[in-house]
Amino acid sequence: MKKIFVTGLLAVSMALVIATGAFSAQGDPLTNGVLRFMIGQKHYLVDKNTTEMDAAPYIKSGRTFVPVRFLGDGLSAATDYTTDGTVTVTKGDKLVTLKIGSGQLKIGNAQSWMDVAPEIKEGRTYLPARFVAEAFGYHVDWDADTETVRVFPDGVVLKPEIVYQLEKFLGAEMTYYVDSMDSKYNHWKYGSKKDNFDVGYDNDGDIYIRVFEHAKEEDIQKSFAVMRGLYPNNPEIVQKMQSILGKKRQKNDYDEKWKIKVNNRSVHVNTFWNDNTVLYSVMVLKDDK
Numbered sequence: 001m002k003k004i005f006v007t008g009l010l011a012v013s014m015a016l017v018i019a020t021g022a023f024s025a026q027g028d029p030l031t032n033g034v035l036r037f038m039i040g041q042k043h044y045l046v047d048k049n050t051t052e053m054d055a056a057p058y059i060k061s062g063r064t065f066v067p068v069r070f071l072g073d074g075l076s077a078a079t080d081y082t083t084d085g086t087v088t089v090t091k092g093d094k095l096v097t098l099k100i101g102s103g104q105l106k107i108g109n110a111q112s113w114m115d116v117a118p119e120i121k122e123g124r125t126y127l128p129a130r131f132v133a134e135a136f137g138y139h140v141d142w143d144a145d146t147e148t149v150r151v152f153p154d155g156v157v158l159k160p161e162i163v164y165q166l167e168k169f170l171g172a173e174m175t176y177y178v179d180s181m182d183s184k185y186n187h188w189k190y191g192s193k194k195d196n197f198d199v200g201y202d203n204d205g206d207i208y209i210r211v212f213e214h215a216k217e218e219d220i221q222k223s224f225a226v227m228r229g230l231y232p233n234n235p236e237i238v239q240k241m242q243s244i245l246g247k248k249r250q251k252n253d254y255d256e257k258w259k260i261k262v263n264n265r266s267v268h269v270n271t272f273w274n275d276n277t278v279l280y281s282v283m284v285l286k287d288d289k
Contacts, residue, residue, distance in 0.1 A: 033156055035074040035138075037066050037129065039147035044074055055124040057149070063116045064142070064149045065126040075136060075151070087118060087125060089132060096135045098127060107135050163188045163201055169229035170199060170222050191219070199226060207284040211245070213277050220245070227267075227282065234262055237282075240269045244280045252276050 036045045037057045043050050051074075055067040068087055072079035077091035085100035097106040103114045114131045130140045133151045141150045146161040157176055167173055170190055179185040184203055191198035196212035197219035207230075209223050224238050231237050240258050247254045248271060257270045266285050272278030 033153050034158065035133075035151040037064070037071075037074075037149050037151075039064065039149075044070055046074055055122065055126075057129070058121075058126075059147075061116050063128045063130065065116075065119070065121075066129040066149070068118070068125045068127045068132075071127060071129060071132060075133065075138070077136065081125065087127065089127075089136075091136050094136060096132060098132075100125065105131055105135065160188070160201065160205075162205075162207070165229065166190070166199060166201060166207070166226060169226045171225075174199070174201070195219075197223070199223075205286045207282075209282040210272070211279045211281070213279055215279065223282070230284070231262055231267070234260065234267075236260065237267055237269065241280055241282065244269060244271060248279045 034045075034047060038044075039059060040056050042053045042056045044053060045051075051070070053067060053070045055070075057064055057066045059065070068079050068089070072089050075089075075091060077089050080088045080090075087098045087100070089096045089098075095106075095108055098104070098118050100118050100120060103117045105112050105114050114128060116128050118125060118127045120126070129149050129151065133140050138151045138153055139156075141152070141158055142148075143150065143161040146165075148161050150158060150161075152158055159176075163174055166188075167190075172190055174188045174190045176188055177186060187200050187202040189198060189200040193210070193212065196215040198208075198210050199222075200208050202208075209226060211220055211223050224241060227237050227241065228235075237260065244254075244256055244258070247256070253276060255271050257268070259266055259268050261267075264286065268283040268285070270281055270283075272281055
């Protein structure tokens with residue numbers, strides 16, 4: 001999909017809607033069962049449900065440490081402690097045993113070793129999330145941009161953290177679309193050309209927004225809200241969107257291309273080079289193109 005961006009920055013958004021017959025929408029069941037802990041945050045999420053904690057995860061020696069009580073609760077497992085510092089986590093017929101200060105991990109009677117050890121901090125017992133979750137057969141993913149560790153079972157399509165952010169700014173959920181011909185075109189999307197407004201996030205980690213000439217004012221405001229949310233310290237992005245919108249409404253064939261580099265992404269605000277029904281479009285690309 002990167003090649004599409006190179007040949008015409010916005011062609012990707014057309015590519016995503018041209019072959020609509022090849023795409024099938026997948027609903028929430030694909031994303032159910034995801035446990036998320038955010039570094040420094042005193043809450044965790046299971047899907048969309050938030051649970052408060054009295055302690056926050058942290059990183060030590062490259063590993064994420066999570067309060068054992070809440071890790072157990074999030075995995076629907078039972079936790080227990082003994083006076084000698086032994087911690088047990090039980091789920092179904094599987095028993096995981098660890099000990100404070102020791103890198104030893106036992107799954108039933110099988111023994112293995114971790115490169116870090118459970119520890120007590122401010123009266124709370126912390127376990128390395130990855131080793132414990134994987135011991136119960138879960139997968140573990142780390143999102144560096146948001147410092148979020150995500151634990152999920154087999155068969156789950158992991159919703160990127162940026163999609164959760166986009167949904168927050170949009171005030172609506174995005175849908176996961178699967179391309180039956182080529183999985184590299186699978187993507188998350190809200191709206192469509194038929195709706196005169198759409199927002200998408202593709203497998204390359206790029207974001208696009210399109211606003212068409214008959215878009216509702218509330219959808220135009222949503223496009224501004226997304227960019228304000230993503231780049232609160234760069235008001236010039238929304239200002240450029242508003243500027244192009246005004247000029248495009250005055251002159252249908254007005255053409256402009258604008259770009260700004262923010263951290264490791266390039267933000268493009270443009271008119272659509274081959275479709276005058278687009279008032280403006282925004283591309284947020286991981287790499288400068």
